Amino acid sequence: METVRTTDTFDQAVEALIFASDVPLRPEDVARAYGEVTGTEHGAAEVEEAVGRLNAAYRTGGRAFRIQRWAGGLRMATVEEVHPFVSALFEDDAAKRLSRSLLETLAVIAYKQPVTRPEVDHVRGVNSDYALRQLLERDFVTIAGRGEGIGRPLLYATTDRFLEQFGLDALDALPTPREIEDLLADPAFNRERAKLLAEMTAPSPIQPAPDSDDAEPDQS
Amino acid sequence: METVRTTDTFDQAVEALIFASDVPLRPEDVARAYGEVTGTEHGAAEVEEAVGRLNAAYRTGGRAFRIQRWAGGLRMATVEEVHPFVSALFEDDAAKRLSRSLLETLAVIAYKQPVTRPEVDHVRGVNSDYALRQLLERDFVTIAGRGEGIGRPLLYATTDRFLEQFGLDALDALPTPREIEDLLADPAFNRERAKLLAEMTAPSPIQPAPDSDDAEPDQS
Amino acid sequence: MHRVQLDQFEGPLDLLLFFIRRDEIDVHDIPIARIADEYLEAVRVLEHVDLDAAADFIYTAALLIQIKARMLMPRPELDDEGEPIDPRQELVERLIEYVRYKEAAGNLEGRFEARHRLRTRGQAADQRDELAPPVEVTYRATIFDLVAALGAAVERAAQQSETVRHEVARESFAIDVQRAWVLSRVQGGGASFGALVARRSKPFVIVTFLAVLDLAQRQAVRIVFGLDPEDFAVEPVAGVTSVDDAADEPSFSAAA
Numbered sequence: 001m002e003t004v005r006t007t008d009t010f011d012q013a014v015e016a017l018i019f020a021s022d023v024p025l026r027p028e029d030v031a032r033a034y035g036e037v038t039g040t041e042h043g044a045a046e047v048e049e050a051v052g053r054l055n056a057a058y059r060t061g062g063r064a065f066r067i068q069r070w071a072g073g074l075r076m077a078t079v080e081e082v083h084p085f086v087s088a089l090f091e092d093d094a095a096k097r098l099s100r101s102l103l104e105t106l107a108v109i110a111y112k113q114p115v116t117r118p119e120v121d122h123v124r125g126v127n128s129d130y131a132l133r134q135l136l137e138r139d140f141v142t143i144a145g146r147g148e149g150i151g152r153p154l155l156y157a158t159t160d161r162f163l164e165q166f167g168l169d170a171l172d173a174l175p176t177p178r179e180i181e182d183l184l185a186d187p188a189f190n191r192e193r194a195k196l197l198a199e200m201t202a203p204s205p206i207q208p209a210p211d212s213d214d215a216e217p218d219q220s
Numbered sequence: 221m222e223t224v225r226t227t228d229t230f231d232q233a234v235e236a237l238i239f240a241s242d243v244p245l246r247p248e249d250v251a252r253a254y255g256e257v258t259g260t261e262h263g264a265a266e267v268e269e270a271v272g273r274l275n276a277a278y279r280t281g282g283r284a285f286r287i288q289r290w291a292g293g294l295r296m297a298t299v300e301e302v303h304p305f306v307s308a309l310f311e312d313d314a315a316k317r318l319s320r321s322l323l324e325t326l327a328v329i330a331y332k333q334p335v336t337r338p339e340v341d342h343v344r345g346v347n348s349d350y351a352l353r354q355l356l357e358r359d360f361v362t363i364a365g366r367g368e369g370i371g372r373p374l375l376y377a378t379t380d381r382f383l384e385q386f387g388l389d390a391l392d393a394l395p396t397p398r399e400i401e402d403l404l405a406d407p408a409f410n411r412e413r414a415k416l417l418a419e420m421t422a423p424s425p426i427q428p429a430p431d432s433d434d435a436e437p438d439q440s
Numbered sequence: 441m442h443r444v445q446l447d448q449f450e451g452p453l454d455l456l457l458f459f460i461r462r463d464e465i466d467v468h469d470i471p472i473a474r475i476a477d478e479y480l481e482a483v484r485v486l487e488h489v490d491l492d493a494a495a496d497f498i499y500t501a502a503l504l505i506q507i508k509a510r511m512l513m514p515r516p517e518l519d520d521e522g523e524p525i526d527p528r529q530e531l532v533e534r535l536i537e538y539v540r541y542k543e544a545a546g547n548l549e550g551r552f553e554a555r556h557r558l559r560t561r562g563q564a565a566d567q568r569d570e571l572a573p574p575v576e577v578t579y580r581a582t583i584f585d586l587v588a589a590l591g592a593a594v595e596r597a598a599q600q601s602e603t604v605r606h607e608v609a610r611e612s613f614a615i616d617v618q619r620a621w622v623l624s625r626v627q628g629g630g631a632s633f634g635a636l637v638a639r640r641s642k643p644f645v646i647v648t649f650l651a652v653l654d655l656a657q658r659q660a661v662r663i664v665f666g667l668d669p670e671d672f673a674v675e676p677v678a679g680v681t682s683v684d685d686a687a688d689e690p691s692f693s694a695a696a
Contacts, residue, residue, distance in 0.1 A: 083559075110548070
């Protein structure tokens with residue numbers, strides 16, 4: 001009985017700490033906080049086991065939340081199924097949508113970090129000033145020091161909050177980009193452009209000039 | 221079976237809404253949100269019943285939280301028994317975070333160092349006594365000598381620990397006034413502010429007094 | 441019309457990519473002459489509309505024209521090893537890199553949306569609040585926080601240095617006047633207190649607040665607390681359109 005009681009207390013403490021935190025909690029921090037109170041030694045692995053037991057209990061008990069692993073930490077969040085109810089009461093989903101320029105800038109920083117602003121601009125072909133500022137303000141991106149080049153430009157990198165807000169445990173959880181041929185052949189890539197296609201191609205007054213010198217493969 | 225399924229969904233939605241809310245939720249609001257999604261009619265009493273069932277399930281399941289009724293609304297909070305764990309973690313956590321007034325004071329010292337307390341107060345427009353003491357305690361700031369003025373006021377400067385905690389290699393990795401302007405650039409950032417910023421980040425007019433007794437390496 | 445269309449593109453590379461995908465062009469063998477002309481046409485439209493937004497597009501258009509010119513040269517340029525250089529090479533590499541990040545951006549968007557179908561615990565549902573009300577909002581500090589804090593200090597200092605002491609005309613409001621005003625305003629079915637006093641002066645807000653409390657005490661209105669902890673609704677009570685003030689109390693007023 002004694003052992004069961006101890007496990008219960010441990011699991012309860014783990015649950016309480018994760019519940020009460022505003023940010024993903026590292027398992028080590030949970031173990032340390034528990035150890036401080038009880039004067040015992042605990043490791044991250046024990047916390048992970050407790051989380052496994054808790055999530056199993058949530059599943060069988062029909063609880064509306066689970067403990068997730070984001071940004072290297074543990075955080076409680078509602079399950080997908082209750083999303084309709086939650087969004088009915090808290091109508092903020094639309095406001096949370098990110099613009100494409102924000103997403104593009106973020107993608108470049110996420111994969112290329114640490115990276116300077118001129119590098120980001122070069123990849124995107126446009127000035128990313130505004131998008132970058134927005135990302136800093138939303139705490140998706142932070143200043144990570146200075147580069148070596150002329151003027152020692154500021155370097156940018158993603159934050160833990162970025163990982164948390166995108167449901168990633170760590171940076172290496174980012175998917176590796178597909179091969180270029182796959183990408184360009186994928187009809188789902190840019191489906192919204194299909195609509196534009198008709199509009200933009202129809203009224204074009206200037207016809208493509210078939211330059212005789214150009215080796216043009218099929219069409220002419 | 222049908223009835224049980226319905227109760228489950230209802231209870232789950234109630235649980236999710238109370239869990240996710242930023243404020244105590246009125247049972248009527250919970251009932252209305254549920255009804256909006258399912259197209260059915262529900263009352264506050266049903267919500268109260270669901271809360272009763274949920275709390276009973278939490279008790280038998282050994283959950284670390286209950287749904288409480290505070291300020292006329294429903295909200296989830298940890299149980300008394302786990303309080304020692306929660307406070308052990310968050311007291312510790314508080315030490316890791318910096319309040320806005322601390323950050324402001326630190327920013328002024330970082331850019332104007334070495335700087336006296338009256339100068340910091342002048343820039344911030346408020347008394348920085350408390351913030352300064354906190355910064356000294358956290359070892360973000362240290363005493364760097366005495367100024368020349370009346371009463372030879374103490375001079376403050378940032379520490380290596382400050383650099384380390386903010387991920388800076390050296391002080392010159394801090395954004396320059398020009399870069400700060402860019403980072404904060406918004407239409408409201410007017411000339412007046414830019415001028416102040418330049419003043420504020422300019423080297424302090426008061427130089428550390430070269431105490432003849434002190435063996436100061438390079439500068440004199 | 442055209443502007444709306446071009447706004448759909450994130451930048452010059454995005455527009456270029458559109459042409460390539462539309463015509464199912466092999467990205468490694470772009471018919472530069474044709475693409476350059478089409479691109480130029482699209483940019484010409486943009487130029488009419490918004491020169492600021494056009495700058496990046498015009499730069500790329502110039503680049504395309506330059507590549508087109510180099511393609512027309514009778515003898516190809518050679519690299520260090522004597523191999524012919526394809527003038528398109530650099531552009532193709534940039535385009536490919538851009539496509540990768542564009543896909544990554546789409547990927548991130550999907551993740552963000554999936555993540556936000558899950559809600560974390562609300563901020564208020566915490567026993568800590570009950571035990572010790574938060575003294576100060578705290579932050580996890582980054583260099584940007586430091587910079588933002590500096591910005592805030594500058595802003596405050598700027599405001600202080602700019603402050604001109606305006607002689608504000610003394611306003612005064614009588615509670616009985618405000619009672620009647622509140623009653624008239626809520627007759628249609630109630631209003632939030634915040635809406636009633638929006639953009640009003642401090643004395644107006646204070647006296648109106650006292651008037652509402654007074655009305656509630658007389659059961660001429662109902663005060664209803666809802667989801668917003670910083671506001672409440674003032675609802676009319678059926679049949680009450682005025683309060684009889686024949687009785688006691690002297691007119692209560694506040695002034696700036």
